[in-house]
Amino acid sequence: MDWHLECSECGTTQSADGLATVCVCGRPWLVRYPNRLHPLVERDEARRDQGMWRFRSFLPLRPGESAISLGEGDTPLLQVPRLAAALGMTRLWIKDEGINPTGSFKARGLSAAITRAVAAGASSFTLPTAGNAGVAAAAYGARAGVKVRVYAPRTTPKLILAQIVLNGAELILLDGHIGDCGKASRTYAADSGALDLSTLREPYRIEGKKTLGLELGDQMEWVLPDAVIYPTGGGTGLIGMWKVFHELKEAGWVNGNLPRMFTVQSTGCAPVVKAFESGAAGCEPWPEPWTVASGLRVPGPLGDRLMLRALRESRGGAVAVSDDALTSAAALGSRCEGIDFSPEGGAAIAAMKALLSRGVLQLDQRVVLFNTGAGWLYRNPEELLGTFA
């Protein structure tokens, strides 16, 4: 391989041959590509291709290999003048990840993870999910012709559960949250030999998420925004973008300051916000986590230290917003712009408001908010139809 693995905590390195999980110290691997070249002409060449895999020189694919793909990536970066005006701003964008196959940015990570694992010989997978990762794992598993088992909380939105089953995965519902599902998934992996695709328990989902940052660079003519606001659960989006911003800087594809990275969580489950505010290096597990933004219901993320490092290194921050605030912000966004905001995307809008009112961000700054998933997956059709009966 022309890349290797480096432990994000203890710095140990290891060959990337075979199936990768986590370092012996228990912390996540990061992928390093010391020999890759990124000539500037490639920036323009990449424009002529389609999908997230067009940024080949930053991604874990060898010459001659093809990715397991459903056409993920290339999501629109939309200028949102009416939403911006509602907030008093002038230069605001939404990166709409709900447009991806399977309805969320999870498609990017699972395309990369399943591509690498299948190339290394894996044929059976397991994954705990707060929702959307399960849909993506099921779909990319079907695409690869491999077996996928998904563990999800019983409280996961019903349409998300339906999509998991429709894409052919075996769905196991548990009482509790994603942490409880993670324990069951790891037990099953140990007993059956299935590969556990949990966030940061294998190194390649992060690599797929890097394409969020690569596309942002491309779509903004390689002048990155002042700030990025990202709704965070397990942290792959935030960690992946921060990793690739450094890779882009080193490659000379971007100049100037890197964006300040802000995370938003729900007040019902805000372990990263709490750790950020207290100055801690890692998170304490959040007791009794609950939020309607199911993607943010991650009480004890394995990537906690990596997330906190990204927030601090970038001089960013962390904000918690209530479920009421994120729900009404999602509705405002859809009303203003016709974008199908998920509750998590709504949280990013609510965080924007909070950061403006605290004076952390200014009205004239260039800010990108991520709508990480499609809103329709969270709706209750019976309730909605009742509204029109």
Ligand SMILES: *Cc1c(COP(=O)(O)O)cnc(C)c1O
């Ligand atoms: C998973 C998910 C998140 C959180 O992403 P992480 O990479 O786990 O931090 C945010 N929004 C949506 C819609 C999700 O599905």
